[in-house]
Amino acid sequence: MSSDEPETRPRQTIHDSTAPSTDTRDSRIGEGVDDRFNSKLREAFGASPFILTKFDEFMNWVRGNSMFMLQFGIACCSIEMIHTYAIKHDVDRYGAGVPRASPRQADVMIVPGTIVSKFGPRMKRVYDQMPEPKFVVGMGSCTISGGPFQEGYNVVKGAEEIIPIDIHVPGCPPRPEALIYGILKLQERIQNGESSPVVVKPYELEQFGDLPEDELVQKLADEIDEDDLVMRYNWADSP
Amino acid sequence: MSTGIEQTPADGETLTEDELEALIGDRAIARDDHMNAPGFVVNPDEVQSVLSDLKERAGYDHLSSVTAQEYEDRYESIYHLKKYADASDEVSVVVPTASDDPVSESAEPVFRTADWHEREAYDLVGIEYADHPDLRRILLPETWQGHPLSKGYDQEKPQVVTLSEHANPLESDHRESGGESDTMFLNIGPHHPATHGVLHVETVLDGETVVDVEPDIGYLHRCEEQMCQQGTYRHQIMPYPDRWDYVSSGLLNEWSYARAIEDLADIEVPEYAQVIRTMGAELCRIASHMLALGTFALDVYGEFTAIFQYTFRDREVVQDILEDLTGQRMMFNYFRVGGVAWDLPEPREEFFEKTRDFLDELPAKVAEYNDMVTSNEIFQTRCIDTGVLEPEVAKDYGCTGPVARGSGVDYDLRRDDPYGYYENLDWDVVTRDGCDNYARVLTRMEEVEESAKIIQQCLDLLEDWPEDDREVQANVPRTLKPDADAETYRAVEAAKGELGIYIRSDGTDKPGRFKIRSPCFSNLQALGEMAEGEYIPDLVASLGSLDIVLGEVDR
Numbered sequence: 001m002s003s004d005e006p007e008t009r010p011r012q013t014i015h016d017s018t019a020p021s022t023d024t025r026d027s028r029i030g031e032g033v034d035d036r037f038n039s040k041l042r043e044a045f046g047a048s049p050f051i052l053t054k055f056d057e058f059m060n061w062v063r064g065n066s067m068f069m070l071q072f073g074i075a076c077c078s079i080e081m082i083h084t085y086a087i088k089h090d091v092d093r094y095g096a097g098v099p100r101a102s103p104r105q106a107d108v109m110i111v112p113g114t115i116v117s118k119f120g121p122r123m124k125r126v127y128d129q130m131p132e133p134k135f136v137v138g139m140g141s142c143t144i145s146g147g148p149f150q151e152g153y154n155v156v157k158g159a160e161e162i163i164p165i166d167i168h169v170p171g172c173p174p175r176p177e178a179l180i181y182g183i184l185k186l187q188e189r190i191q192n193g194e195s196s197p198v199v200v201k202p203y204e205l206e207q208f209g210d211l212p213e214d215e216l217v218q219k220l221a222d223e224i225d226e227d228d229l230v231m232r233y234n235w236a237d238s239p
Numbered sequence: 240m241s242t243g244i245e246q247t248p249a250d251g252e253t254l255t256e257d258e259l260e261a262l263i264g265d266r267a268i269a270r271d272d273h274m275n276a277p278g279f280v281v282n283p284d285e286v287q288s289v290l291s292d293l294k295e296r297a298g299y300d301h302l303s304s305v306t307a308q309e310y311e312d313r314y315e316s317i318y319h320l321k322k323y324a325d326a327s328d329e330v331s332v333v334v335p336t337a338s339d340d341p342v343s344e345s346a347e348p349v350f351r352t353a354d355w356h357e358r359e360a361y362d363l364v365g366i367e368y369a370d371h372p373d374l375r376r377i378l379l380p381e382t383w384q385g386h387p388l389s390k391g392y393d394q395e396k397p398q399v400v401t402l403s404e405h406a407n408p409l410e411s412d413h414r415e416s417g418g419e420s421d422t423m424f425l426n427i428g429p430h431h432p433a434t435h436g437v438l439h440v441e442t443v444l445d446g447e448t449v450v451d452v453e454p455d456i457g458y459l460h461r462c463e464e465q466m467c468q469q470g471t472y473r474h475q476i477m478p479y480p481d482r483w484d485y486v487s488s489g490l491l492n493e494w495s496y497a498r499a500i501e502d503l504a505d506i507e508v509p510e511y512a513q514v515i516r517t518m519g520a521e522l523c524r525i526a527s528h529m530l531a532l533g534t535f536a537l538d539v540y541g542e543f544t545a546i547f548q549y550t551f552r553d554r555e556v557v558q559d560i561l562e563d564l565t566g567q568r569m570m571f572n573y574f575r576v577g578g579v580a581w582d583l584p585e586p587r588e589e590f591f592e593k594t595r596d597f598l599d600e601l602p603a604k605v606a607e608y609n610d611m612v613t614s615n616e617i618f619q620t621r622c623i624d625t626g627v628l629e630p631e632v633a634k635d636y637g638c639t640g641p642v643a644r645g646s647g648v649d650y651d652l653r654r655d656d657p658y659g660y661y662e663n664l665d666w667d668v669v670t671r672d673g674c675d676n677y678a679r680v681l682t683r684m685e686e687v688e689e690s691a692k693i694i695q696q697c698l699d700l701l702e703d704w705p706e707d708d709r710e711v712q713a714n715v716p717r718t719l720k721p722d723a724d725a726e727t728y729r730a731v732e733a734a735k736g737e738l739g740i741y742i743r744s745d746g747t748d749k750p751g752r753f754k755i756r757s758p759c760f761s762n763l764q765a766l767g768e769m770a771e772g773e774y775i776p777d778l779v780a781s782l783g784s785l786d787i788v789l790g791e792v793d794r
């Protein structure tokens with residue numbers, strides 16, 4: 001089975017290679033008591049009820065078709081996100097249906113809204129609680145750059161400052177159709193085994209050692225527990 | 240209760256301006272009149288006595304808002320007072336404080352609602368309030384340095400935010416064993432399905448009973464006031480109101496800004512545009528109340544499949560109509576200063592037909608909701624007599640909208656302080672005396688029917704409007720520059736209650752101070768009163784029945 005030839009689908013190779021052996025088996029077991037094995041699927045697969053593929057590819061296919069979304073509402077976009085889940089748009093058609101309330105049961109997180117300084121560490125915590133592999137859809141302009149609130153003193157200039165994002169869906173807010181398109185694109189990426197590398201942003205406490213000791217760091221260093229999640233927003237360096 | 244009738248004056252308590260002046264007497268060191276109300280300048284140490292006189296003896300029982308701002312030479316807190324009995328009777332109390340020592344007396348002992356308002360003023364502007372029970376940051380993280388809306392704030396300065404509050408609630412130091420009770424501290428949110436967004440509720444439980452509730456807000460504080468202060472009046476501010484209360488109440492929010500600026504710049508809106516505005520705003524109210532009902536059913540009996548989806552089906556219809564009208568599903572940006580962006584979509588007949596179809600189907604849908612939700616036994620068990628908010632308490636907390644009307648407070652700005660085309664239409668203000676979660680839900684559902692009545696009348700008017708008189712915008716100068724130091728506070732009845740805007744002009748084409756009075760901010764404050772002493776599931780029900788939108792709470 002050579003993967004270089006695009007026309008050679010695994011199924012085809014299996015069918016060709018196993019054709020003689022099924023003859024033998026068919027002659028041994030005869031017609032059988034009923035035709036329960038003669039399903040559509042079997043017709044498609046050929047006589048053999050097996051399919052050979054790489055386990056990784058299989059897992060990617062499974063993951064892509066059964067995405068557990070996290071119920072994660074932040075701002076305006078979450079309303080359109082709910083509309084995407086609800087009647088008419090019904091994202092369940094793509095195997096990404098009822099949102100899970102706990103991050104520990106979710107694979108995909110849609111970030112629907114503006115991230116502000118106070119919410120940044122919380123979002124990071126929720127993201128950390130999701131089991132690997134995890135995927136993130138950034139919904140709306142705010143998760144791309146801060147959107148209409150980019151100039152705000154309190155607004156994080158894009159969710160990517162905090163967690164890695166696989167798909168950006170632009171719009172303010174994106175229509176449900178756009179979000180569905182984004183979800184389908186993510187499905188495609190998952191099925192092809194592509195996703196963003198996990199990036200750890202430099203805001204854990206130990207990273208503070210490298211920072212210039214300014215007044216604020218000094219003031220807080222004593223109060224901060226080592227287990228705390230700490231974020232340092234460097235607004236001047238933000239885009 | 241029709242709006243066509245003249246508002247009756249409050250029971251013998253209405254004072255003229257001279258009488259007010261006499262009441263305040265020497266405590267007023269100057270006058271600082273705003274365009275909406277007379278303003279009295281008061282010394283920082285006499286705030287409580289002046290406010291309690293105004294409340295007890297002049298009947299100003301509604302503290303709508305507290306605006307704080309910094310001038311070149313001083314800080315200033317403004318208390319916007321109104322009457323629940325007559326919303327058009329307003330007075331402002333202006334309290335200047337020195338730049339180097341901005342300490343002012345707290346109004347909290349007189350009006351409970353001042354608690355959060357003053358914390359916000361402290362957080363964003365930096366005025367300190369003496370006697371305040373709990374003066375700490377409310378919107379920004381505790382560790383924040385500086386006050387962002389004060390002068391000389393450096394936005395580039397790095398900030399550090401920690402996440403220490405989310406320690407394990409079962410750890411031994413979270414248990415306080417004293418006497419017989421053994422309480423537990425519990426964090427709800429900010430990422431929790433029942434908090435309607437990013438609200439963090441710190442609760443103390445004694446068994447299953449809620450002992451103490453402390454809503455922690457600010458997880459969606461996206462600097463709306465700063466954004467509006469950076470924009471020019473004419474076009475750059477209008478897109479932001481859509482994003483305050485983002486539950487499809489866009490047009491209602493836009494109206495609040497439109498009303499304030501039209502008042503400030505003295506712009507007359509054409510009648511035809513007013514009718515379109517009224518119709519659009521009521522469509523938004525229906526969409527917003529539908530979401531309130533759907534999420535409430537979801538909270539109260541976990542109904543994700545039927546009620547929730549039904550309400551979203553109906554919202555889709557409303558959003559379709561609004562999209563036809565404005566070109567957008569949610570962030571409409573349809574109002575303009577002095578009118579609306581464009582006329583109804585062509586062909587008009589189709590638009591009328593579509594909207595009328597929706598209105599024709601609405602009664603059957605409301606009946607369906609009543610069948611499935613309000614007459615449901617489980618629903619009634621969860622809602623009746625839970626989350627009780629007495630009318631006096633509601634007033635003390637500055638509650639407005641369906642929350643106040645569900646407690647029997649007859650206060651609706653569409654009737655009491657008329658704007659738009661409401662006073663020429665025939666509709667009723669819905670009030671209920673239940674004071675509980677059930678009453679609030681019923682109030683919203685009945686308001687949907689009232690809104691439908693208003694839309695129906697607007698459609699009739701628009702259909703028969705003479706073709707040569709369809710003026711959608713007044714003649715507004717390209718650059719608006721209201722007079723320097725003109726100040727106004729104007730409010731409209733948004734889906735959640737009184738949404739007010741305070742604008743101070745500094746003579747340029749951008750506002751000197753833009754303050755948003757959000758109804759949800761005041762309503763949410765009353766959560767403690769409703770939930771303390773009840774079971775924890777009732778806390779969730781109470782929170783749902785308040786129908787808060789965090790975008791508007793935090794702004």
